[in-house]
Amino acid sequence: xxxxxxxxxxxxxxxxxxxxxxxxxxxxxxxxxxxxxxxxxxxxxxxxxxxxxxxxxxxxxxxxxxxxxxxxxxxxxxxxxxxxxxxxxxxxxxxxxxxxxxxxxxxxxxxxxxxxxxxxxxxxxxxxxxxxxxxxxxxxxxxxxxxxxxxxxxxxxxxxxxxxxxxxxxxxxxxxxxxxxxxxxxxxxxxxxxxxxxxxxxxxxxxxxxxxxxxxxxxxxxxxxxxxxxxxxxxx
Ligand SMILES: Nc1ncnc2c1ncn2[C@@H]1O[C@H](COP(=O)(O)OP(=O)(O)OP(=O)(O)O)[C@@H](O)[C@H]1O
Ligand SMILES: [Mg+2]
Numbered sequence: 451x452x453x454x455x456x457x458x459x460x461x462x463x464x465x466x467x468x469x470x471x472x473x474x475x476x477x478x479x480x481x482x483x484x485x486x487x488x489x490x491x492x493x494x495x496x497x498x499x500x501x502x503x504x505x506x507x508x509x510x511x512x513x514x515x516x517x518x519x520x521x522x523x524x525x526x527x528x529x530x531x532x533x534x535x536x537x538x539x540x541x542x543x544x545x546x547x548x549x550x551x552x553x554x555x556x557x558x559x560x561x562x563x564x565x566x567x568x569x570x571x572x573x574x575x576x577x578x579x580x581x582x583x584x585x586x587x588x589x590x591x592x593x594x595x596x597x598x599x600x601x602x603x604x605x606x607x608x609x610x611x612x613x614x615x616x617x618x619x620x621x622x623x624x625x626x627x628x629x630x631x632x633x634x635x636x637x638x639x640x641x642x643x644x645x646x647x648x649x650x651x652x653x654x655x656x657x658x659x660x661x662x663x664x665x666x667x668x669x670x671x672x673x674x675x676x677x678x679x680x681x682x683x684x685x686x
Pocket of ligand 1: 606608632644645648
């Protein structure tokens with residue numbers, strides 16, 4: 451028969467778990483801070499250079515017009531590519547930036563994300579099947595990043611202009627469903643350069659939860675994530 455844990459063993463185990471949790475907290479904070487630094491660098495570096503180049507191009511186009519010279523159509527094309535590059539960079543800045551969870555409730559922060567997606571043309575409905583209330587801040591941050599990535603995927607890949615989010619609490623677990631009726635895809639191995647779904651899966655595992663992606667070509671996609679409400683540290 452196995453010996454029961456002695457009190458000192460139990461305390462040592464407990465201490466170790468608390469240390470691991472504190473370490474995880476620091477790592478997640480660091481990750482958020484790094485995301486913000488990258489976002490500032492794209493904004494202050496890349497975006498400013500492209501804006502300056504675009505302004506020079508515009509003044510060259512104006513000069514050519516004033517001299518009654520024809521403006522080569524390649525120049526217009528270059529201008530358009532710059533415009534697209536800038537739009538993508540600005541979107542990246544938004545996505546990498548803070549989720550402002552400190553100042554809002556989880557549901558308000560989700561509504562904020564939805565507002566950002568709506569500005570980009572995706573209509574999102576939110577249904578909370580139960581009162582959500584405040585959760586552990588790390589868990590709230592994870593929930594927001596999961597929803598953010600799922601919505602970004604709908605906007606980028608599903609070729610629809612609508613998505614639904616459903617949040618519910620049951621048996622001390624939070625369930626997040628993000629659904630679209632778009633293109634769908636064959637779930638399986640993703641190319642090495644795809645980080646989004648892998649990130650959702652890893653975040654869920656980190657909190658001792660589970661993420662499933664249900665999709666089939668032509669039948670839309672559901673991202674279904676369940677997370678224990680008690681912030682459990684997983685050794686996965
Ligand atoms: N809602 C969706 N509808 C259709 N296809 C999707 C959807 N979500 C994911 N996919 C498919 O799954 C692939 C993997 O998604 P994933 O989020 O991991 O990577 P990504 O979006 O391509 O790149 P990123 O690393 O920037 O997230 C996508 O390239 C896309 O083909
Ligand atoms: Mg993605």
